[in-house]
Amino acid sequence: MLNAKIPAGPLDKKWTSYKSTCKLVNPANKRKLEIVVVGTGLAGASAAAALGELGYKVKAFCFQDSPRRAHSIAAQGGINAAKNYQNDGDSVYRLFYDTIKGGDYRAREGNVHRLAEVSGAIIDQCVAQGVPFAREYGGLLSNRSFGGTQVQRTFYAAGQTGQQLLLGAYSALERQVALGNVTMYNRHEMLDVVVVDGKARGIIARDLVSGKLERHFGHAVLLCSGGYGNVFYLSTNAMGSNVTAAWKAHKKGAFFGNPCFTQIHPTCIPVSGDHQSKLTLMSESLRNDGRIWVPKKQNDTRKASDIPEEERDYYLERRYPAFGNLVPRDVASRAAKERCDAGYGVGSSKQAVYLDYADAIKRYGKIEAGKKGLDHASEAEIIALGKEVVKEKYGNLFDMYEKITGENPYETPMRIYPAVHYTMGGLWVDYELMTNVPGLYALGEANFSDHGANRLGASALMQGLADGYFVIPYTLGNYLADDIHTKPLPEDHPAFVEAEKAVADRIQQLMSIKGTKTVESFHKRLGKIMWDKCGMARNAEGLKQAIAEIQQLKKEFWSDVKIPGEINELNPELDKANRVADFIELGELMCIDALNRNESCGGHFREESQTPEGEAQRDDANYMYVAAWEYKGDHQWELHKEVLDYEVVKPSQRSYK
Amino acid sequence: MEHYNMNLNLKVWRQKNAQTQGGFETYQVKNISSEMSFLEMIDVLNEELIAEGKDPIAFDHDCREGICGMCSLYIDGRPHGPWEQNTTCQLHMRAYKDGDTITIEPWRAGAFPVLKDLMVDRSAFDRIIQAGGFISVNTGNAVDANALPIEKDKADASFAAAACIGCGACVAACKNSSAMLFTSAKVTQLALLPQGAPERKSRALNMIAQMDKEGFGACTNTGACEAVCPKGISLTNIARLNQEYLGAALTVN
Numbered sequence: 021m022l023n024a025k026i027p028a029g030p031l032d033k034k035w036t037s038y039k040s041t042c043k044l045v046n047p048a049n050k051r052k053l054e055i056v057v058v059g060t061g062l063a064g065a066s067a068a069a070a071l072g073e074l075g076y077k078v079k080a081f082c083f084q085d086s087p088r089r090a091h092s093i094a095a096q097g098g099i100n101a102a103k104n105y106q107n108d109g110d111s112v113y114r115l116f117y118d119t120i121k122g123g124d125y126r127a128r129e130g131n132v133h134r135l136a137e138v139s140g141a142i143i144d145q146c147v148a149q150g151v152p153f154a155r156e157y158g159g160l161l162s163n164r165s166f167g168g169t170q171v172q173r174t175f176y177a178a179g180q181t182g183q184q185l186l187l188g189a190y191s192a193l194e195r196q197v198a199l200g201n202v203t204m205y206n207r208h209e210m211l212d213v214v215v216v217d218g219k220a221r222g223i224i225a226r227d228l229v230s231g232k233l234e235r236h237f238g239h240a241v242l243l244c245s246g247g248y249g250n251v252f253y254l255s256t257n258a259m260g261s262n263v264t265a266a267w268k269a270h271k272k273g274a275f276f277g278n279p280c281f282t283q284i285h286p287t288c289i290p291v292s293g294d295h296q297s298k299l300t301l302m303s304e305s306l307r308n309d310g311r312i313w314v315p316k317k318q319n320d321t322r323k324a325s326d327i328p329e330e331e332r333d334y335y336l337e338r339r340y341p342a343f344g345n346l347v348p349r350d351v352a353s354r355a356a357k358e359r360c361d362a363g364y365g366v367g368s369s370k371q372a373v374y375l376d377y378a379d380a381i382k383r384y385g386k387i388e389a390g391k392k393g394l395d396h397a398s399e400a401e402i403i404a405l406g407k408e409v410v411k412e413k414y415g416n417l418f419d420m421y422e423k424i425t426g427e428n429p430y431e432t433p434m435r436i437y438p439a440v441h442y443t444m445g446g447l448w449v450d451y452e453l454m455t456n457v458p459g460l461y462a463l464g465e466a467n468f469s470d471h472g473a474n475r476l477g478a479s480a481l482m483q484g485l486a487d488g489y490f491v492i493p494y495t496l497g498n499y500l501a502d503d504i505h506t507k508p509l510p511e512d513h514p515a516f517v518e519a520e521k522a523v524a525d526r527i528q529q530l531m532s533i534k535g536t537k538t539v540e541s542f543h544k545r546l547g548k549i550m551w552d553k554c555g556m557a558r559n560a561e562g563l564k565q566a567i568a569e570i571q572q573l574k575k576e577f578w579s580d581v582k583i584p585g586e587i588n589e590l591n592p593e594l595d596k597a598n599r600v601a602d603f604i605e606l607g608e609l610m611c612i613d614a615l616n617r618n619e620s621c622g623g624h625f626r627e628e629s630q631t632p633e634g635e636a637q638r639d640d641a642n643y644m645y646v647a648a649w650e651y652k653g654d655h656q657w658e659l660h661k662e663v664l665d666y667e668v669v670k671p672s673q674r675s676y677k
Numbered sequence: 678m679e680h681y682n683m684n685l686n687l688k689v690w691r692q693k694n695a696q697t698q699g700g701f702e703t704y705q706v707k708n709i710s711s712e713m714s715f716l717e718m719i720d721v722l723n724e725e726l727i728a729e730g731k732d733p734i735a736f737d738h739d740c741r742e743g744i745c746g747m748c749s750l751y752i753d754g755r756p757h758g759p760w761e762q763n764t765t766c767q768l769h770m771r772a773y774k775d776g777d778t779i780t781i782e783p784w785r786a787g788a789f790p791v792l793k794d795l796m797v798d799r800s801a802f803d804r805i806i807q808a809g810g811f812i813s814v815n816t817g818n819a820v821d822a823n824a825l826p827i828e829k830d831k832a833d834a835s836f837a838a839a840a841c842i843g844c845g846a847c848v849a850a851c852k853n854s855s856a857m858l859f860t861s862a863k864v865t866q867l868a869l870l871p872q873g874a875p876e877r878k879s880r881a882l883n884m885i886a887q888m889d890k891e892g893f894g895a896c897t898n899t900g901a902c903e904a905v906c907p908k909g910i911s912l913t914n915i916a917r918l919n920q921e922y923l924g925a926a927l928t929v930n
């Protein structure tokens with residue numbers, strides 16, 4: 021049985037009592053302790069900055085040319101916090117409850133409550149750093165609503181919230197670099213964890229410009245390396261997002277939690293052809309004001325504007341009157357797929373539904389006309405005013421849509437379709453964010469912790485910053501307090517030598533295959549297997565086939581991949597080959613996990629397990645656990661279960677009707 | 678949108694590494710769909726190059742949606758290509774027609790050395806931020822976010838300056854390779870907010886000093902930077918930086 025080390029006591033006192041009783045490291049000793057932070061997205065940059073401020077010696081790594089470019093930069097819609105500034109009934113408990121329910125009762129109560137507790141401090145910290153959140157005319161912060169909730173608790177900076185939050189964390193990080201507390205390694209990729217006497221003691225990293233391998237000691241190693249949605253090839257993740265750091269840790273003993281829990285986001289720009297390299301999200305915030313519909317008639321080929329109101333099916337509003345267009349993502353995605361599979365899809369591919377702003381433009385236009393005292397404004401004037409409001413709220417998203425599709429979303433409804441977006445699964449961590457390997461931590465999207473089987477919108481940014489700014493500074497001290505006498509290991513320590521050799525050998529092996537197929541072609545094939553058989557809907561037979569196909573793909577990859585160039589130079593194809601090799605292995609584990617979990621919950625939809633209305637049917641009697649997988653060797657894993665105890669919330673069939 | 682396919686000639690800068698000299702190579706690409714992005718077009722070419730046993734073209738990119746600032750490329754004499762307020766990764770092939778020749782180069786600036794082909798080293802930008810592009814507030818020190826109301830127009834203007842993605846197009850467009858637009862955007866963002874006030878003077882002085890140290894040129898107000906900036910960062914930011922700098926220099930002297 022896995023022990024999550026959740027503190028005893030009532031739910032709302034756990035974190036307070038942990039903080040007041042955990043061990044501390046005094047300032048003089050902090051200076052002697054070295055921390056390796058892999059990744060400088062929201063989780064990594066905030067952790068590195070906060071730990072640098074405390075006086076630890078931090079080394080931070082990212083594979084981009086600057087920490088400011090981590091994938092967090094692309095987050096659009098917003099960040100949640102239980103501030104209740106809108107006086108609409110929000111509270112720490114409600115944010116906690118919404119997150120547990122949204123996650124379909126597959127998250128840990130203790131962690132989620134802590135997340136809700138620290139959420140307010142995140143907003144305070146970001147504002148103090150100069151993050152320019154959207155404000156009202158009175159000068160106070162503005163909020164919007166997001167899916168799966170009935171309050172307005174989402175803080176935002178137009179459609180660039182992730183950018184602004186990351187730039188805040190980045191500037192805090194660069195300040196620590198200037199002060200000498202953090203050393204930053206850009207264009208570096210961590211390729212292994214070094215474990216000595218069962219404890220994480222450093223990493224092997226590759227300088228992506230020179231191709232050289234480097235050894236870096238750390239009293240502790242923090243993996244903040246993001247999610248693995250790119251296992252599907254096409255996703256909304258940045259091109260470089262990968263699983264390598266987490267996967268290496270997994271192969272060194274860290275358990276992988278709930279790998280099959282993937283979030284398919286309902287509102288993305290549909291695939292336009294085989295050349296497609298990635299998919300683009302249209303923020304969930306658009307569902308605040310936009311209405312989603314398809315024609316009532318199958319295979320309707322009319323233009324959207326030619327389909328009269330009474331022939332449109334606003335299927336989310338019809339099926340889920342209480343939440344309407346704001347149902348959680350998993351529900352909205354499946355509903356879109358259901359309509360398209362039944363022949364109601366739109367656009368040339370028929371794999372799309374409409375997201376329509378016409379009503380919102382009119383509604384906002386009328387409000388503006390009212391504010392301006394224009395009692396007799398014409399329809400055209402109202403529309404013009406409304407477009408201005410929509411532009412202020414969502415302008416950059418609308419521009420992005422137009423650049424990609426060549427269509428003007430102010431005039432015609434957007435075409436959208438679900439796409440892979442986020443991975444709730446990740447390295448298993450306990451309450452302290454430590455994996456089962458002592459001294460090895462995972463933060464942000466890289467861990468499995470807080471979102472259960474489905475993440476609510478605007479909660480990933482919250483979690484990344486909670487982990488980095490407010491959780492790890494305490495929990496890491498609790499571990500390091502017992503480690504103050506450990507001297508840094510010399511670089512020629514046998515553990516480093518051995519780990520580096522293993523990495524070098526693998527790179528050598530990859531380069532010497534000299535096969536006939538490109539890395540990209542393997543990645544695409546893996547993505548197709550995953551999307552078809554471990555995507556929005558899964559069944560036992562398909563998953564078994566997928567496992568066999570992936571095993572075959574792996575063989576082929578290791579005998580026929582073609583990587584140009586040399587090892588000791590800047591070689592993006594080699595970087596990619598390293599990552600795709602890991603994705604292939606992860607893909608197999610995801611299918612194994614999906615096969616094992618013979619229930620539907622959140623984003624994991626097993627066709628065998630649905631209610632008569634086609635909603636996800638959980639099986640709490642048999643699956644109310646976190647599946648934590650231990651790597652045992654090629655194609656072999658052992659399942660460990662962390663049983664979830666719900667002390668406060670009573671799990672029930674999720675209903676958004 | 679009508680879709681069409683096209684054949685193109687590409688003149689691409691190839692350079693093995695920072696130590697070697699580079700030069701142009703010409704490539705033909707066929708059947709490029711008008712729906713592809715510019716970088717997807719290069720992906721297609723790279724797949725062909727690999728199949729032919731040649732070295733693919735190295736270029737920087739990550740988000741491919743215009744926000745990370747990683748992509749670059751000087752396309753037909755213009756950073757980020759022909760579209761207004763756009764990044765290279767958002768440029769789509771419907772900007773071109775069958776038979777076009779496109780010249781693709783890296784950013785050219787002494788402070789941005791070429792690493793390989795179309796990739797350059799922009800770490801000088803990080804060092805400018807290290808010199809003062811922050812508010813010195815340790816984690817946990819903050820007051821309640823709404824304890825400090827900020828006029829909406831100031832907050833909006835601060836946000837507009839904060840939209841800079843740090844791509845470096847402004848430097849690439851400038852005949853002096855000046856980094857003033859980039860630097861002024863950060864200074865403006867923080868100068869417009871009350872939180873940024875205590876460090877206003879040292880920030881402007883230190884960031885400008887670092888800019889000079891990195892070898893970026895002086896600003897002669899030509900406005901080439903503003904014209905190519907993908908995020909619409911305006912020249913008024915430079916005016917503000919000059920004001921901040923003068924004000925600070927006067928009091929310090």
Ligand SMILES: Cc1cc2nc3c(=O)[nH]c(=O)nc-3n(C[C@H](O)[C@H](O)[C@H](O)COP(=O)(O)OP(=O)(O)OC[C@H]3O[C@@H](n4cnc5c(N)ncnc54)[C@H](O)[C@@H]3O)c2cc1C
Pocket residue numbers: 058059060061062063064081082083084087090091092093094095096097098099181182208209210211244245246247256257258261262264265301441442463464465466477478479480481482484
């Ligand atoms: C398009 C989009 C929009 C989103 N919008 C929202 C939103 O509005 N609200 C919300 O809450 N969430 C949103 N999300 C989710 C959220 O952005 C992410 O979950 C979150 O930013 C992840 O942060 P992170 O710090 O864990 O990882 P990332 O930001 O992905 O950072 C990973 C870091 O790890 C580094 N790294 C990875 N592997 C290695 C390695 N092997 N060696 C060295 N470095 C490595 C990278 O260089 C990078 O610095 C969105 C996601 C997407 C894709």
Ligand code: SF4
Pocket residue numbers: 840841842843844845846847848858859862902905906907908909910
């Ligand atoms: S000012 Fe504009 S061009 Fe310059 S780095 Fe910022 S976004 Fe790029």
Ligand code: FES
Pocket residue numbers: 737738739740741742743744745746747748764765766767
């Ligand atoms: S790749 Fe991120 S801005 Fe172009």
